Amino acid sequence: MATPSEDPQPAAPYGTPDAPHIAVRGEAHLEVEPEIARIGVTVTSRGKDRRTALDDLTRRNAAVLDLLKSYGDAVEHLETGALTLSPELKDKGRGERVHTHHGSVHLTADLNDFTALGELTTRLADSDLTRVDGPWWALRPDSPAHRQARRQAVHEAVQRAREYAEALGAGLTALLELADTDTGADSPAPPRAGRTRSLAYAAAEDAPAAPLDLEPQRQHVVARVDARFTMTPPRL
Template sequence: MQPAPESPRVVVLGEAVAEVLPDAADLVVTVQVHDRRRERALERLTGRQLELTALLEAHRAALGTVSTDAVAAFPEAGEGGRINGSVATTTTRARIADVGAAGELAVAVAALSDVSVHGPHWRVSREHPVHQQVRTAAVQDAIGRARAYATALGGRLTGLVEVRDVGGRGGRMAMAAFAVPGGAPALELQPAPQEVTGQVEVTFTMSVPDPEVFAR
């Protein structure tokens, strides 16, 4: 007995895009000090980092996680390449859960001595319902595309073989680095809408195409 012929398959990529306001942001803070003596540079760095930690703790209600990404200490070369001191630096990343407080926090941190700030980097959190919305819309897009292909071949969809998550992404917008000497002015930031995409690869079976399609 001859095995039954395998049903034709249609493989499509479904896509969906949505724009939403960000519900989270990242603030990257770099503390950098210079001193002729390495030990003194590290002592000053410790003091500045404690000031930063205290400030962030005072804004704990608006923050998510806070982590130190990097610590570095290295010689500082002057004219002619001669070593004339040491540089000590730390980089701290603060996740902001309350985007409405991003401007106030960024300015407060930038007002600290020996500190530079980069951000806020707006983002859409993983928990935001838009991610599920674009995934669902991507599947619907895949069904529509596959149905159109099957119809163009004189057939119809008959079943589902596989659904593969290709992934998605949430857009980000960065604010330039800045430092604020002296008194910190008020700064109101307007978060830009973020683009969130969803993609899914879906394989369907379809009925045997109409032979007349290929005879045209």
């Protein structure tokens, strides 16, 4: 004859009159100073033949790299992206006759020294056939601000659940579930317009341009958690 199992039955996924459930969401919103600034640099060249365009691009790219590396530890990360070298065909005439060749190389640099940022971007923008985009302000993935926001979101969830339970004359007894529903930064602001060398510089080649005054854009860090608790029976 079979005997009933003595194993405890699993808890129901919903509350009971003796052990009601309470579900809340905790949120944290922080505004903090950025930790890095990213800029994009596009170096271009143009030549009547492919070799001339390539040699010119190589020279300009080396000059930009030397300038970026001269700032030492202020440039935290530097990488080369897309490289292109393409012919431009003549619009008129028979056959595919090449009019000129265009070359470009894209660089990305992350800076952690915002004092040097204005001077560097100005010097880059003052270079021939060089375009500068940015800056885009950001936090590092392991920034303490993310951890602080997550802790605050959890504390908010516990406090909110406790207040709901107290409003019913009850108290929290156990945590059933804690889910990270959304964490990170809000949608970034639209990229700021890049600066490129203008014809106005041609009139004063020997006079350096005044450094740009760039104000860091504060970052909005968000963390959200969903939490479920059990509580004592309310006094209704």
